[in-house]
Amino acid sequence: MEGGLRRFTEDVLRREDAERRRIARELHDTTGQNLIAAGFELGAVERGLIDPSPQVSTALSHARSLVDASVSELRTLAYVLHPALLDEAGLGVALPTLAEGFEKRTGVRVAITVAEELAARRWLPEIEIALYRVAQEALTNVQRHSATKAARVALQPCAPGHMELVVEDGADGRPGDTLAPPVVEGAGIRGMRDRIDALGGSLVVTPRDGGFRITATVPTGAGPP
Ligand SMILES: Nc1ncnc2c1ncn2[C@@H]1O[C@H](COP(=O)(O)OP(=O)(O)OP(=O)(O)O)[C@@H](O)[C@H]1O
Ligand SMILES: [Mg+2]
CATH class of the missing domain: 3.30.565.10 (Histidine kinase-like ATPase, C-terminal domain)
Incomplete structure (x- = not known):
């Protein structure tokens, strides 16, 4: 590749990699941590409820599975973006x-x-x-x-x-x-x-x-x- 073009491509690739690394870290450290905390809060709600109706129990366990699935999807996404x-x-x-x-x-x-x-x-x-x-x-x-x-x-x-x-x-x-x-x-x-x-x-x-x-x-x- 000719020098100028190579430097340009190198620059684009470097920015792209840096951006992916930044997004991966953000997903892992911020959104991921928030979701994990939300999972804990759901657990606290579940334990604190006295005699919940079946609908409430179902909704809570549904919310819990969604949070768990999102944590694992987020991990995969962060890893695909940039392998830590x-x-x-x-x-x-x-x-x-x-x-x-x-x-x-x-x-x-x-x-x-x-x-x-x-x-x-x-x-x-x-x-x-x-x-x-x-x-x-x-x-x-x-x-x-x-x-x-x-x-x-x-x-x-x-x-x-x-x-x-x-x-x-x-x-x-x-x-x-x-x-x-x-x-x-x-x-x-x-x-x-x-x-x-x-x-x-x-x-x-x-x-x-x-x-x-x-x-x-x-x-x-x-x-x-
Ligand atoms: N390991 C391999 N064994 C056999 N053929 C291969 C192999 N790797 C590449 N090829 C052939 O070379 C072509 C070009 O590969 P290339 O990765 O550039 O494009 P692609 O895989 O078809 O599409 P993409 O742009 O999504 O990667 C392929 O379409 C395939 O025909
Ligand atoms: Mg290919």
Whole structure:
């Protein structure tokens, strides 16, 4: 991407990520806490009522289920907007957690490896969120498009000062196979590419037998202060 455009995209993505992070925190810390408090208050009302009519009891237990369901929906929404775990524990922890949750939700088997020397490391937040979003989109693509319903994810060092995230499904092409048709990029792959380009990295999409290999390489730069 040309320099000016890259800076522009980088700026848009950074603002968008910051906004999502802010909304997620707000939902979790404010609305979520209010709902939890409302649940407690309902409990107090329930306990304080002497001989309530069946209608009142039903209405109270209904209100209680609605509050509980809203708390859990809100948690999910906040997590989708911005995974708090990424800020708290970093990519080396958030990626395996993403893979585990994805596997449970979708039934797509995910084998994940994080190179030992990277497992506890931290990078700039824009690097961590970019790779996390790439993994998320690539896994969603496996669920939606892949023939194999199994994926491998790896986070590993590559060239000096760089690391790569590889998400692949399908099998190696058989020797003698004709070349795979060119990849028709949708918004998903374009979005991954924009994020990685904005970091000065590169995204390579390789079709495989029944699936894809996505390799996102980024300069690791300086760690957080
Ligand atoms: N893991 C995969 N296995 C097989 N085909 C894939 C895989 N990932 C992507 N594709 C193909 O590449 C195309 C482009 O993917 P991309 O993520 O850009 O768009 P999409 O998933 O179709 O839509 P969206 O914009 O909602 O992500 C897909 O439509 C699909 O045909
Ligand atoms: Mg997609």
